[in-house]
Amino acid sequence: xxxxxxxxxxxxxxxxxxxxxxxxxxxxxxxxxxxxxxxxxxxxxxxxxxxxxxxxxxxxxxxxxxxxxxxxxxxxxxxxxxxxxxxxxxxxxxxxxxxxxxxxxxxxxxxxxxxxxxxxxxxxxxxxxxxxxxxxxxxxxxxxxxxxxxxxxxxxxxxxxxxxxxxxxxxxxxxxxxxxxxxxxxxxxxxxxxxxxxxxxxxxxxxxxxxxxxxxxxxxxxxxxxxxxxxxxxxxxxxxxxxxxxxxxxxxxxxxxxxxxxxxxxxxxxxxxxxxxxxxxxxxxxxxxxxxxxxxxxxxxxxxxxxxxxxxxxxxxxxxxxxxxxxxxxxxxxxxxxxxxxxxxxxxxxxxxxxxxxxxxxxxxxxxxxxxxxxxxxxxxxxxxxxxxxxxxxxxxxxxxxxxxxxxxxxxxxxxxxxxxx
RNA sequence: GGAGAAAUGGCAGAGUGGUCGAAUGCGGCAGUCUUGAAAACUGUUGAGGGUCACACCUCCGGGGGUUCGAAUCCCUCUUUCUCCGCCA
Numbered sequence: 001x002x003x004x005x006x007x008x009x010x011x012x013x014x015x016x017x018x019x020x021x022x023x024x025x026x027x028x029x030x031x032x033x034x035x036x037x038x039x040x041x042x043x044x045x046x047x048x049x050x051x052x053x054x055x056x057x058x059x060x061x062x063x064x065x066x067x068x069x070x071x072x073x074x075x076x077x078x079x080x081x082x083x084x085x086x087x088x089x090x091x092x093x094x095x096x097x098x099x100x101x102x103x104x105x106x107x108x109x110x111x112x113x114x115x116x117x118x119x120x121x122x123x124x125x126x127x128x129x130x131x132x133x134x135x136x137x138x139x140x141x142x143x144x145x146x147x148x149x150x151x152x153x154x155x156x157x158x159x160x161x162x163x164x165x166x167x168x169x170x171x172x173x174x175x176x177x178x179x180x181x182x183x184x185x186x187x188x189x190x191x192x193x194x195x196x197x198x199x200x201x202x203x204x205x206x207x208x209x210x211x212x213x214x215x216x217x218x219x220x221x222x223x224x225x226x227x228x229x230x231x232x233x234x235x236x237x238x239x240x241x242x243x244x245x246x247x248x249x250x251x252x253x254x255x256x257x258x259x260x261x262x263x264x265x266x267x268x269x270x271x272x273x274x275x276x277x278x279x280x281x282x283x284x285x286x287x288x289x290x291x292x293x294x295x296x297x298x299x300x301x302x303x304x305x306x307x308x309x310x311x312x313x314x315x316x317x318x319x320x321x322x323x324x325x326x327x328x329x330x331x332x333x334x335x336x337x338x339x340x341x342x343x344x345x346x347x348x349x350x351x352x353x354x355x356x357x358x359x360x361x362x363x364x365x366x367x368x369x370x371x372x373x374x375x376x377x378x379x380x381x382x383x384x385x386x387x388x389x390x391x392x393x394x395x396x397x398x399x400x401x402x403x404x405x406x407x408x409x410x411x412x413x414x415x416x417x418x419x420x421x422x
Numbered sequence: 423g424g425a426g427a428a429a430u431g432g433c434a435g436a437g438u439g440g441u442c443g444a445a446u447g448c449g450g451c452a453g454u455c456u457u458g459a460a461a462a463c464u465g466u467u468g469a470g471g472g473u474c475a476c477a478c479c480u481c482c483g484g485g486g487g488u489u490c491g492a493a494u495c496c497c498u499c500u501u502u503c504u505c506c507g508c509c510a
Contacts, residue, residue: 040471040472043471043472043479043480044472044478044479046479046480047471047472047478047479047480048478048479049479050478050479050480051477051478051479053490053491054478054479054491056490056491057440057490057491058440058441058490058491059490060440060490060491061440061441061490061491062440062441064440064490065440072490073490075490076490077490078490079490079491080490082490083490245432246432246468246469247432248432248450250450369469371432371450375450375451375467377469377470
């Protein structure tokens with residue numbers, strides 16, 4: 001969430017920049033400022049009341065010690081009213097602070113200046129494109145047909161065991177999944193990221209920390225009995241490592257990577273565009289997460305982009321990079337670049353990675369701070385990106401690498417798969 | 423699952439009703455010494471709110487209570503450790 005002090009000091013600018021999200025935030029921003037003023041006023045009143053009763057208590061202590069019990073008892077009566085006052089003020093203050101917080105939770109991050117205007121994914125800006133789109137033989141198939149033809153992914157079996165959106169990978173399909181995970185992790189660790197194995201269920205506090213709660217509660221699977229959530233992305237456990245942390249400046253930058261399955265309810269998405277691997281309830285992803293000094297976060301962002309580019313280049317997949325427009329950039333993000341791979345047999349682009357800089361938006365919620373050179377505490381910047389999400393990369397490989405007599409395996413993956421053709 | 427113990431600053435660890443935001447050690451920062459570094463010595467060093475700056479307020483796992491006054495007493499929840507049981 002945004003910092004109140006930042007909103008207060010940059011009121012007009014915040015409103016103007018939020019307009020890029022097609023959001024008129026002026027009312028909310030003004031409410032924040034008013035609520036904050038009221039909150040501080042109550043706080044001062046409460047503080048003064050408490051100060052008075054603290055000093056009386058001290059006096060009472062001294063009087064008792066010097067044997068003046070009668071005088072002490074007179075003072076005791078004075079504190080009764082103060083106690084009532086401070087209780088009432090405390091309740092008002094809590095209510096005010098809660099109202100302020102609830103409002104702050106609803107205000108999205110301020111987009112970076114480079115974010116283009118726009119309403120939907122159609123307004124995203126293509127900033128880079130690379131790789132040759134292969135000419136496929138006649139009768140080239142979309143990946144769900146290929147999966148059946150070569151018996152490497154069984155969607156119906158997943159339906160039987162669990163339900164739609166939980167595919168079963170078999171034989172070379174399963175091995176290819178494992179190969180991709182290992183390959184991605186190796187690339188990430190070679191780039192300096194520390195590998196983590198993270199929990200696949202998280203508690204409520206973690207859900208709030210990265211902002212899935214309270215808003216996107218319906219998108220996560222919830223384990224009611226223990227009040228835990230299945231992670232929709234490794235970002236959640238990975239970033240919550242740093243919840244309530246006060247780092248030293250020397251600790252930065254931090255880069256971690258981890259493979260996890262991801263679970264998404266995807267309530268409300270149906271139709272032809274979700275066929276096959278295009279949209280699943282459970283899928284695999286290797287994530288990269290960075291904690292950065294604010295001065296360095298955009299440089300780090302570029303570094304992450306280059307890193308993902310390098311992987312796609314090695315896989316020899318045709319891809320493009322989009323700078324998301326104000327209408328499409330996610331709630332917590334200031335700047336997001338999406339990577340899309342061209343799926344030749346479907347004749348469409350598939351999103352395979354999304355790299356974002358959240359600046360201090362997540363860190364403010366997480367209370368992730370560092371002590372700067374002057375000894376002051378300051379919020380860190382957080383960033384994350386997929387490196388990479390498996391299913392659509394797999395779709396891209398199957399479709400782009402298909403030949404009349406089998407699917408070739410990208411060269412860099414052969415050491416991981418142990419075979420060069422499906 | 424049963425029995426017991428515990429949760430304190432960046433970390434370790436004292437503190438059982440007022441003089442405690444909290445001893446001590448480590449770590450961090452600054453300085454002295456040194457060609458430089460290390461060691462040693464000296465000083466400094468929790469977080470949040472509030473203020474131009476002070477003052478002041480809050481915080482000793484979370485929540486509630488007793489009391490004029492709570493890190494300290496009571497209730498409750500959570501977590502950790504030890505022993506027993508079960509077990510990949």
